[in-house]
Amino acid sequence: MWRFVIRRALFGLLVLWLVATTVFLLFFAGPADSVARRLAGPRAPQEVVNQIRDTLGLDRPLTQQYLGFLNKLLHGDLGTSFISQTPVSTLIMASLPATLWLVAGAAALWLTAGVTGGVICATAPRSLRDRLITVTVLAGISLPTFVLGIFMIFLALSVFPWLGLAPGPYIPPLEDIRGFFQVMIMPWITLAVVQAAVYVRLTRGSMLDTLGEDYIRTARAKGAPEHRVTYRHGLRAALTPVVTQFGVDIGALLGGVVVTESVFGLQGLGQLMIRSVRDGDLPVIIGAAVLAAAFIVVANILVDIAYSFLDPRVRLT
Amino acid sequence: MNVLEVRDLGVRFGEVPAVRGLGFAVAGGEVLGVVGESGSGKSAAVLAVLGLLPPKAVVTGSVRLHGRELVGAPDKELTALRGKALAMVFQDPLAALTPVHRVGAQIAEAVRVHQDLSRRQAWARAVELLDLVGIAEPARAARAFPHEFSGGMRQRVMIAMAVANDPDVLICDEPTTALDVTVQAQVLEVLRDARRETGAAVVFVTHDLGVVAGIADRVLVMREGRAVESGPVEEVFARPRMPYTRELLAATPRLDREAAVLRGVPRPPVPVLRVENLVKEYRRGVRVVDRVSLDIRAGETLGLVGESGCGKTTLLMEILGLAAPRHGRVVVFGRDTARLGRRDRLALRRDLQIVFQDPMASLDPRMTVHDILAEPLRMHRLPLDRVPELLRLVGLAPEHAARYPQDFSGGQRQRIAIARALALEPRLLVLDEPVSALDVRIRAGVVELLAELKARLGLAYLFVAHDLALVRRIADRVAVMYLGRIAEIGPAERVFSAPRHPYTRALLAAVPLPDPVAERARPRVPLAGETPSPAGPLTGCRFRARCPVYPGLPETARSRCAGEEPELEGQDGAACHHASGGAR
Ligand code: SF4
Numbered sequence: 001m002w003r004f005v006i007r008r009a010l011f012g013l014l015v016l017w018l019v020a021t022t023v024f025l026l027f028f029a030g031p032a033d034s035v036a037r038r039l040a041g042p043r044a045p046q047e048v049v050n051q052i053r054d055t056l057g058l059d060r061p062l063t064q065q066y067l068g069f070l071n072k073l074l075h076g077d078l079g080t081s082f083i084s085q086t087p088v089s090t091l092i093m094a095s096l097p098a099t100l101w102l103v104a105g106a107a108a109l110w111l112t113a114g115v116t117g118g119v120i121c122a123t124a125p126r127s128l129r130d131r132l133i134t135v136t137v138l139a140g141i142s143l144p145t146f147v148l149g150i151f152m153i154f155l156a157l158s159v160f161p162w163l164g165l166a167p168g169p170y171i172p173p174l175e176d177i178r179g180f181f182q183v184m185i186m187p188w189i190t191l192a193v194v195q196a197a198v199y200v201r202l203t204r205g206s207m208l209d210t211l212g213e214d215y216i217r218t219a220r221a222k223g224a225p226e227h228r229v230t231y232r233h234g235l236r237a238a239l240t241p242v243v244t245q246f247g248v249d250i251g252a253l254l255g256g257v258v259v260t261e262s263v264f265g266l267q268g269l270g271q272l273m274i275r276s277v278r279d280g281d282l283p284v285i286i287g288a289a290v291l292a293a294a295f296i297v298v299a300n301i302l303v304d305i306a307y308s309f310l311d312p313r314v315r316l317t
Numbered sequence: 318m319n320v321l322e323v324r325d326l327g328v329r330f331g332e333v334p335a336v337r338g339l340g341f342a343v344a345g346g347e348v349l350g351v352v353g354e355s356g357s358g359k360s361a362a363v364l365a366v367l368g369l370l371p372p373k374a375v376v377t378g379s380v381r382l383h384g385r386e387l388v389g390a391p392d393k394e395l396t397a398l399r400g401k402a403l404a405m406v407f408q409d410p411l412a413a414l415t416p417v418h419r420v421g422a423q424i425a426e427a428v429r430v431h432q433d434l435s436r437r438q439a440w441a442r443a444v445e446l447l448d449l450v451g452i453a454e455p456a457r458a459a460r461a462f463p464h465e466f467s468g469g470m471r472q473r474v475m476i477a478m479a480v481a482n483d484p485d486v487l488i489c490d491e492p493t494t495a496l497d498v499t500v501q502a503q504v505l506e507v508l509r510d511a512r513r514e515t516g517a518a519v520v521f522v523t524h525d526l527g528v529v530a531g532i533a534d535r536v537l538v539m540r541e542g543r544a545v546e547s548g549p550v551e552e553v554f555a556r557p558r559m560p561y562t563r564e565l566l567a568a569t570p571r572l573d574r575e576a577a578v579l580r581g582v583p584r585p586p587v588p589v590l591r592v593e594n595l596v597k598e599y600r601r602g603v604r605v606v607d608r609v610s611l612d613i614r615a616g617e618t619l620g621l622v623g624e625s626g627c628g629k630t631t632l633l634m635e636i637l638g639l640a641a642p643r644h645g646r647v648v649v650f651g652r653d654t655a656r657l658g659r660r661d662r663l664a665l666r667r668d669l670q671i672v673f674q675d676p677m678a679s680l681d682p683r684m685t686v687h688d689i690l691a692e693p694l695r696m697h698r699l700p701l702d703r704v705p706e707l708l709r710l711v712g713l714a715p716e717h718a719a720r721y722p723q724d725f726s727g728g729q730r731q732r733i734a735i736a737r738a739l740a741l742e743p744r745l746l747v748l749d750e751p752v753s754a755l756d757v758r759i760r761a762g763v764v765e766l767l768a769e770l771k772a773r774l775g776l777a778y779l780f781v782a783h784d785l786a787l788v789r790r791i792a793d794r795v796a797v798m799y800l801g802r803i804a805e806i807g808p809a810e811r812v813f814s815a816p817r818h819p820y821t822r823a824l825l826a827a828v829p830l831p832d833p834v835a836e837r838a839r840p841r842v843p844l845a846g847e848t849p850s851p852a853g854p855l856t857g858c859r860f861r862a863r864c865p866v867y868p869g870l871p872e873t874a875r876s877r878c879a880g881e882e883p884e885l886e887g888q889d890g891a892a893c894h895h896a897s898g899g900a901r
Contacts (some may be wrong), residue, residue: 214412217369221407222427222478223400226392232426233415311417312462 001308004316005301012297019293023286024069032058039082039282052082073290079283081276088287091272098170099268101180102187102260103253107246109192110199115235115242117196118203122211122238123230133200140197149190149263156186168265187264191257195249202242210238236310243306251299255292320345320518321366321486326378326388328361328370328542335361337542339378343518345485350533350550351522352565354756358542359522363488366520367403368395382486401431404484404517406508408491410471414463420474421447421459427481446477449514450507467847468625469500473507480511487517493528497624498783502827502843505532524757526569527786527829530554531836538562550833568761569831570786572813587615589650589745589777590636596644597631603852605631607801608645612888613745618771618778620792620809622785622824626848627798629781633749636779639665650744667697670738674750676730680722686733687718693740707736712766728759732766739770747779752787764791785828789813794888797821800859801851807889818891819866820844858883858893866895 028035036053037044052058057065072079078088117137121130156165164182173180210216211234219233220226256270269288276284307314319342328336336358343349353359365376368387380387382402387395399405407413415423424443428434434442440459447455450473463471472492479487489508493501505528512519523529529536530550537547538561546559557563590613597606606628613619623629636647639662641655648654649665657665673679680689690704705715711732722730731751738746748767752760768791770776782788788795789809796806797820805818816822823844830836846863857879861867867878877894885892 214407214409215415218405218407218413218475218478219415219426220369220396221367221399221405223396223398223430224426225396225430228430232418236417237415313416313464 001305001316005305008301008304012294012301015297016290016293020070020073020286020290021066023289024066027282027286028058028065028069029062039280078287078290081281081284083276083279083281088283091284092269092287092291095267095269095272097172098266099254099257099261099270101170101173101184102191102257102266102268103250105184105188106191106195107250109188110195111246113192114196114199115203115239117200119207119230119235121200121204122207125208137197137200140193143194145190145194145259146263148193149186149260152186152190153263167263168267170266170268183264183266187260187266190263191260198245199242202245203238206238206241207234210234213237239310240307243303243310247299247303247306251296254295254299256288318344320383321520322379322381323362323366324379324381326362326365326380327376328358328365329375329377330373335374335542336365339539339542339544341537341544341547343486343520345518346512346516347535348512348519348521348533350529350536351520351539352524352526352529352536353539354524354758356541357539359539360490362539363405363490363520363522366488367399367405369405400427400484401482402485404479404482404487406472406475406479406487406489406492409495410468410475411463413475414471416463419460419462420466424459424474424478424481427478431482442481443477446481447474449480450474450477450511451503467500468496469504469847472496472504476504476507476511480515483515484517486520487511487515488520488522490522491524492521494523494525497847498785499624499823499827499844500847501528502829502841506841506843508532525829526554526565526757526831527836530831530833531829538565554831554833564758566831568758570761570784570790571831572786572789572825572828573830573832573835588612588648589615590779591648592636592645593648594645595632595635595642595647597628597635598643601852604801605851606635609798609801609803610885611796611803611806613777613779615744615777616771616775617794618780618792620788620795621779621781621798622783622788622795623798624783624824624848626800626851628801628851629798630749632798633747633779633781637669637671637747639669667741668744669747670741670743670745671747671749672731672734672738672751675754676727676734677722679734680730682722685719685721689722689733690718690737690740693737697741699741703740707740710739710770711736726759727755728763731755731763735763735766735770739774742774743776745777745779747781749781750783751780753782753784760787767791785825797824800848802859802892803885804860804893805891806885811889817896818893819864820860821891823865855882857881860893870895
């Protein structure tokens with residue numbers, strides 16, 4: 001298993017290197033002046049452009065710039081934001097907790113609801129409750145996040161104001177645990193509703209396949225009660241595709257949950273990303289991109305390790 | 318006293334009846350064999366007894382266990398009975414065991430749902446049961462997962478699970494079908510023990526008349542959902558009353574009878590295929606095929622037999638690949654494959670065709686039969702007007718060329734596959750288990766066809782099969798493989814009537830005879846163990862660990878077995894230091 005982790009980690013580093021290099025080339029390839037102009041924006045005065053060229057050393061040969069860029073990256077130095085003049089790592093560290101908590105809480109909700117819903121559907125396919133859940137799920141998938149989010153804010157402020165639920169800004173749980181929940185519950189539910197829909201469908205399909213297997217019949221022939229047959233013999237094998245999807249989702253979402261964060265005014269990575277793209281704040285864009293890639297790489301390794309726990313036939317090699 | 322009584326049982330899937338008006342009864346300690354071909358409704362019938370059919374199946378009639386009605390009984394009652402009074406052993410034990418739980422846990426579960434035991438006690442009982450069904454080192458084996466077991470061991474686990482609660486009725490649905498013949502013999506032995514231990518009434522469903530002859534007290538023959546004939550096993554086999562039963566018995570090849578009818582006509586001994594010292598290695602020097610030599614002459618059938626893991630499939634693939642082997646030589650129609658150019662290889666492919674086991678998998682469902690047969694002709698730029706002739710050759714009507722493979726039965730599909738192989742007028746046909754997927758009566762027809770084609774077209778066959786009785790019926794010569802090597806080779810009649818290698822003798826002894834009297838008169842000494850992995854260290858004779866002769870040999874003779882690998886000499890002999898020409 002350790003050999004596997006090390007190999008995958010090395011492979012992950014390769015991916016990160018490719019991402020970093022691509023981003024670098026995208027922004028820095030070309031003559032120094034036009035690069036500086038691109039970074040400064042079309043309306044910036046010539047002095048600003050010159051200043052950018054000098055501080056970033058755009059006159060140096062590209063390879064030298066690239067090596068400098070990589071060297072800094074390796075030391076965790078992501079540069080300094082053009083706009084706020086703060087180190088990028090500080091900006092990211094400030095935004096990370098909101099996104100992390102948002103994704104973690106929502107994931108717990110959508111995984112529980114999605115898997116339970118899927119199992120309920122699969123144990124009685126084409127029944128009334130299967131149909132009901134399927135319809136609800138369709139509604140969940142087709143509902144745009146921001147509509148659901150705005151609707152929830154409306155409910156919270158005008159129908160249940162005594163609950164004290166409010167849209168952001170983010171409050172750290174250690175500072176004020178009550179406030180933390182009051183801020184986070186709505187975004188959790190919003191994000192979870194959309195995600196859970198996918199998981200219900202996934203679990204239902206996978207569970208239906210598993211429940212048709214011969215070993216399910218064997219378990220019944222033993223006289224095992226139905227719930228035991230469903231959960232002990234059916235669900236575990238059915239979880240593999242769910243775990244795959246979960247890994248992909250978590251990895252992608254940790255990079256920034258743009259819409260949900262905006263609706264609820266959470267200052268997470270998604271917001272940071274949007275702002276820096278709008279402002280053309282290059283160092284922040286690069287930092288956020290590399291970080292998002294890192295999340296996806298790590299999530300994938302964790303998924304593969306989870307496989308080997310779910311299914312003893314899977315060998316980590 | 319009848320333990321289980323079934324009366325007027327009917328099973329319908331929607332509008333399609335699977336079982337109609339079926340009745341039978343089994344007493345404690347008795348074995349009822351239920352035989353029938355695929356689609357006879359035999360499996361549906363026994364699943365209906367346990368109430369394990371999918372919800373869309375409609376079950377009518379009556380099933381009584383100790384006089385208690387089960388059809389229409391509430392689910393709760395059935396669940397309480399299943400696994401306790403009524404236990405079942407299923408066919409494919411890999412699919413039938415939950416892959417993610419340890420085998421010990423699965424057996425312990427069967428114990429715990431019906432008995433009030435602690436986890437620890439249930440686990441101890443599971444280990445005990447594994448021991449009972451003959452699994453070595455049961456305490457360690459209990460911690461294994463199903464995929465770490467061989468087919469035979471998995472089936473033993475299934476049996477352990479079924480007898481865990483001392484059932485009154487034990488239902489076995491084709492419990493040995495997926496197994497090798499020597500393993501089948503072992504598993505049947507375990508089932509016999511299980512019946513003796515539990516005193517259960519056994520319902521044994523199978524398509525194999527030989528197995529029924531060996532294990533059943535009474536037989537029930539089923540066809541299209543109905544009982545055709547039933548009675549004591551000796552009577553039904555000796556004096557079948559119904560034409561269908563007679564037909565089934567006649568179509569079942571017998572290992573103990575000579576059947577020279579399907580042999581080839583003698584031809585000048587021109588070799589079409591010669592394999593010399595062929596070696597196929599996988600990583601780290603594991604030899605899956607180890608110094609194999611054989612040859613096939615024009616118009617001759619060489620039967621290649623051996624159990625799973627013996628390397629016969631790898632050998633076939635090596636021959637069919639027409640590539641230069643790393644060690645040894647393959648000479649096809651007088652041409653060494655090591656010295657072939659691309660063009661030569663393509664030309665040689667015309668002369669060397671293959672027919673696979675599963676015709677459904679090898680025929681493209683989106684192509685009409687005409688297109689399927691025309692494809693090889695097109696590829697070699699030959700006129701397409703041979704298609705009708707090809708269909709006639711395999712006993713199909715040329716008018717059917719416009720249909721798709723799905724419109725044909727299994728036997729007809731295999732005929733189409735044979736016609737396709739014949740399209741390019743090959744001289745050597747490789748038949749890889751060509752009839753294993755077919756029912757016995759259809760099987761007989763296809764074998765007949767193959768024999769006829771051989772005689773008419775002067776084809777040579779390399780016939781790979783695990784059904785030894787079938788090989789005896791069609792092969793001129795036989796090669797028996799064990800663990801990558803040929804254990805014995807020789808004229809079919811000699812090998813079957815006077816086998817020299819202990820393995821050949823054990824293999825032949827393990828094939829059940831479709832004759833209750835003869836089958837029961839034979840001494841039962843199943844070969845112990847299963848084919849080991851070729852990765853293990855090999856010194857001396859590779860059959861030594863399982864050889865029934867070896868333990869009884871004097872010290873000096875034994876050391877020869879242990880120290881020196883026996884070699885096969887020529888094309889008629891056995892690779893054994895102490896080979897005997899004696900009787901089995
Ligand atoms: S060589 Fe010895 S061990 Fe091998 S098969 Fe012959 S008698 Fe048995």
